[in-house]
Amino acid sequence: MTLSQESPKKIDLHVDVHHLTRVEGHGNIKVRVVGGQLAEARWDIVETPRFFEVMLKGKHYTAAGILAARICGICSIAHCLASVRATENAFGVTVPESAAKLRLLAKHGETLQSHALHVFFLAAPDFLALPSAIPLKDLKPEVFGLAARLKGLANRICDVVAGRTTHPVSIQVGGMGRMPDKYVLQELKSQLKRAVDDLDAAVAVFQTFEIPDFVRETEFVSLKGERTYPFIGGRLLSSDGAEQPESDYRAMTNEYVTEDNTSKWCKISRESIAVGALARLNNNYHRLHPKAREVAVQFALAPVCHNPFMNNVAQLVECVHAVHDSMRIIDDLVDAGPAETMARVKPSPGQGVGAVEAPRGILYHDYEYDEQGRIVRANCVVPTTQNNANIHYDLKAFVERFAVDGMTDEKLELLCSTLVRAYDPCISCSVH
Amino acid sequence: MRFLNIEQKRPRIAVFDFTGCEGCELQLVNKEETLGPFLDAIEVVSFREASTAHSDDYEVALIDGAVTRPDEVERLKAIRKRAKLLVAMGSCACFGGVAKLKNAFDLDEANREVYGDLPKETIPAMAVKDVVTVDLQVPGCPVSKSEIERVVQHLAYDLPLPSYAYPVCLECKQRYTVCRFDLGELCLGPITRAGCNAPCPAGGMGCWGCRGPAESANYEEFFALAAERGFSEEEIQDRLRFFGGFEEVK
Numbered sequence: 001m002t003l004s005q006e007s008p009k010k011i012d013l014h015v016d017v018h019h020l021t022r023v024e025g026h027g028n029i030k031v032r033v034v035g036g037q038l039a040e041a042r043w044d045i046v047e048t049p050r051f052f053e054v055m056l057k058g059k060h061y062t063a064a065g066i067l068a069a070r071i072c073g074i075c076s077i078a079h080c081l082a083s084v085r086a087t088e089n090a091f092g093v094t095v096p097e098s099a100a101k102l103r104l105l106a107k108h109g110e111t112l113q114s115h116a117l118h119v120f121f122l123a124a125p126d127f128l129a130l131p132s133a134i135p136l137k138d139l140k141p142e143v144f145g146l147a148a149r150l151k152g153l154a155n156r157i158c159d160v161v162a163g164r165t166t167h168p169v170s171i172q173v174g175g176m177g178r179m180p181d182k183y184v185l186q187e188l189k190s191q192l193k194r195a196v197d198d199l200d201a202a203v204a205v206f207q208t209f210e211i212p213d214f215v216r217e218t219e220f221v222s223l224k225g226e227r228t229y230p231f232i233g234g235r236l237l238s239s240d241g242a243e244q245p246e247s248d249y250r251a252m253t254n255e256y257v258t259e260d261n262t263s264k265w266c267k268i269s270r271e272s273i274a275v276g277a278l279a280r281l282n283n284n285y286h287r288l289h290p291k292a293r294e295v296a297v298q299f300a301l302a303p304v305c306h307n308p309f310m311n312n313v314a315q316l317v318e319c320v321h322a323v324h325d326s327m328r329i330i331d332d333l334v335d336a337g338p339a340e341t342m343a344r345v346k347p348s349p350g351q352g353v354g355a356v357e358a359p360r361g362i363l364y365h366d367y368e369y370d371e372q373g374r375i376v377r378a379n380c381v382v383p384t385t386q387n388n389a390n391i392h393y394d395l396k397a398f399v400e401r402f403a404v405d406g407m408t409d410e411k412l413e414l415l416c417s418t419l420v421r422a423y424d425p426c427i428s429c430s431v432h
Numbered sequence: 433m434r435f436l437n438i439e440q441k442r443p444r445i446a447v448f449d450f451t452g453c454e455g456c457e458l459q460l461v462n463k464e465e466t467l468g469p470f471l472d473a474i475e476v477v478s479f480r481e482a483s484t485a486h487s488d489d490y491e492v493a494l495i496d497g498a499v500t501r502p503d504e505v506e507r508l509k510a511i512r513k514r515a516k517l518l519v520a521m522g523s524c525a526c527f528g529g530v531a532k533l534k535n536a537f538d539l540d541e542a543n544r545e546v547y548g549d550l551p552k553e554t555i556p557a558m559a560v561k562d563v564v565t566v567d568l569q570v571p572g573c574p575v576s577k578s579e580i581e582r583v584v585q586h587l588a589y590d591l592p593l594p595s596y597a598y599p600v601c602l603e604c605k606q607r608y609t610v611c612r613f614d615l616g617e618l619c620l621g622p623i624t625r626a627g628c629n630a631p632c633p634a635g636g637m638g639c640w641g642c643r644g645p646a647e648s649a650n651y652e653e654f655f656a657l658a659a660e661r662g663f664s665e666e667e668i669q670d671r672l673r674f675f676g677g678f679e680e681v682k
Contacts, residue, residue, distance in 0.1 A: 019480060021480050021481075021483060021484040021486075022480075022481070022482060022483065022484060023481070024454050024481060025449075025454065026449075048450070048451040048500045048501045048504065048554065049500075049543075049546070049547070049552045049553075049554050050451060050500070050531065050534070051534045051537070051539075051542045051543075051546060051554070053545070053546055054534060054537050054542040054545055054546065055530070055533040055534050055537070057537075059670075060667075060670060063670060063674070066637075066640060066674075067530060067533070067674075070453050070455075070529075070530045070573065071453060072453050072454075072455070073452075073453035073454045073455020073456065073457070073458050073574060074453075074454070074455070074458055076453070076455065117458070117461070121461060121482060122482070125484070131483050131484040131485035132476075132479075132482055132483030132484060132485060133482070134471055134476060134482070134483060137468060137471060144468075148464040148467050148468075149464065151461075151462075151464055152464030152465065155462055155464070162635070163631055163632065163634065163635020163636065163637070164631045164632075164635060165462060166455045166458060166459065166462075166574045167455065167573060167574060168635075169631060169632045169635035169636065169637040170635045170636050170637070172636065172637065176636070177635055177636020177637055178635065178636040257547050257548055257550045258550070259550055262552050428449075428451075428452065428453060428454055429453070
């Protein structure tokens with residue numbers, strides 16, 4: 001995938017991808033270059049609208065998290081966490097410390113699960129010239145094996161802590177439905193220890209991938225880590241310097257509707273923003289676990305990196321962070337012994353926002369409650385909703401730069417698809 | 433290829449996503465300890481979420497999601513024509529699932545609320561069986577990978593299909609989970625079809641009935657039990673409507 005940076009020649013190119021593969025949901029890429037000039041480069045979301053914000057209305061607070069989780073099958077834990085956090089902020093509930101630790105552990109499980117799925121099963125085939133990860137089973141069984149082991153471990157964390165991998169059951173308003181057994185947690189820790197070797201092997205695999213050299217200056221938005229690498233709640237930060245409290249998420253998103261897309265788009269002061277692993281890493285590099293930072297250094301990934309393809313590497317770095325930080329949390333939980341995991345919850349009329357870093361970027365749920373504890377208004381701003389405009393403008397800049405002599409329709413289709421996949425779009429989520 | 437002296441068929445399977453969270457599709461690549469043998473037992477000819485390879489030459493179509501737009505109706509009918517066996521995978525495909533909750537609202541108003549004056553095309557959510565003939569229903573939100581494996585074993589080795597006539601309660605007893613009713617919570621376990629291994633009560637939450645009704649569920653006794661424990665009609669109806677599986681219950 002070596003690309004030369006020559007001046008554009010008079011070439012014609014045409015790419016038309018209907019329902020891009022190896023992404024969650026339905027999106028289309030369209031590119032037309034005529035006589036060396038960019039005529040059109042678009043990213044459009046054609047997913048069926050789902051109306052979760054309407055469906056949440058009238059729901060009791062005990063049902064909100066269960067319904068919110070169904071927005072996304074891959075990041076259901078993030079949606080459930082953002083949902084219960086919005087409700088807790090509306091009711092003025094503080095969760096017990098043990099529950100906060102368990103939630104972060106569940107979050108790490110999901111981050112590892114989603115990133116492992118993306119980097120190995122969805123993104124890696126592009127760099128290995130394969131249609132999917134399925135042939136890896138026979139071609140490179142050691143790579144398939146380590147990917148399956150890492151993903152399996154991640155699912156095991158979610159099962160143990162959240163009660164289930166997809167659509168969690170233990171994450172409830174007020175805290176967590178149960179404290180996992182000490183021995184189960186200790187066994188999980190020994191599995192995490194063994195995963196360190198798999199992560200080293202994964203890093204070696206990724207170092208063989210040729211990452212396109214493309215940068216477009218971008219504004220990155222994420223939670224701001226005060227003392228730790230941030231995942232659940234806190235202040236909002238943009239790499240352009242803007243900062244807002246969690247409750248003022250609207251100023252960090254400015255959602256608007258476009259004619260051709262069933263997903264909304266977002267922006268702050270530029271034409272678009274980006275969220276996700278790369279945004280988190282750019283904004284919170286020094287809060288990463290030292291072992292994760294070592295991996296970032298190996299890939300020369302340092303803030304502020306404006307190459308969207310490096311989001312794949314940022315996800316790998318976060319896998320390392322998740323594994324090491326999970327071991328620390330388990331030690332904490334086991335040392336602390338049995339503890340209360342639920343706070344008393346008393347519904348009251350009011351409004352609350354919950355911001356959580358989903359694997360694909362910052363996610364907001366915002367609910368308004370009546371005195372019966374039922375939702376009267378709901379708003380959700382989802383990571384890929386925030387990324388869609390950035391993907392669209394990236395495509396334009398990317399095609400303008402790479403529509404050079406020697407480029408073919410097939411090559412450009414693969415490169416554009418690889419660019420979109422690097423964002424790990426979660427499209428049905430973005431439409432919700 | 434023969435396995436345990438049984439002629440193995442390698443069914444050609446295609447996976448299609450409609451309106452939903454794609455969580456059921458994700459289950460297909462979960463359960464990593466048996467992922468290798470699972471993929472060996474089948475031939476995946478089309479699976480957009482996981483592969484760029486595509487062919488229209490398939491025997492089995494796994495359908496994920498509900499139907500909520502006219503183009504989905506047409507797409508589903510075309511798939512039905514090609515597939516020898518069509519499987520509705522998950523509660524959205526089987527019953528309409530949570531997607532159906534929007535049907536309780538005026539869709540024009542819903543559109544205005546979400547999209548302002550640029551409304552998007554949408555129709556009331558339907559289950560797959562409302563549009564085409566379904567050969568096999570595998571409910572659950574999400575589906576259990578073990579149940580999908582049993583379906584594949586049936587297709588590949590002619591092993592019998594799983595049948596879960598009994599309710600979730602039985603699986604709670606099998607894994608020594610304390611009854612949620614005894615903890616003062618509402619639970620649809622007594623009337624919901626088992627096969628999930630009851631993860632919700634074990635994880636600290638009563639059953640919400642995502643797998644739909646158990647065979648000959650005793651509704652009368654269930655409603656009496658719930659009323660006796662002081663749960664309101666509204667609470668019970670909220671649950672029965674949630675995943676769309678209990679439409680037969682009034």
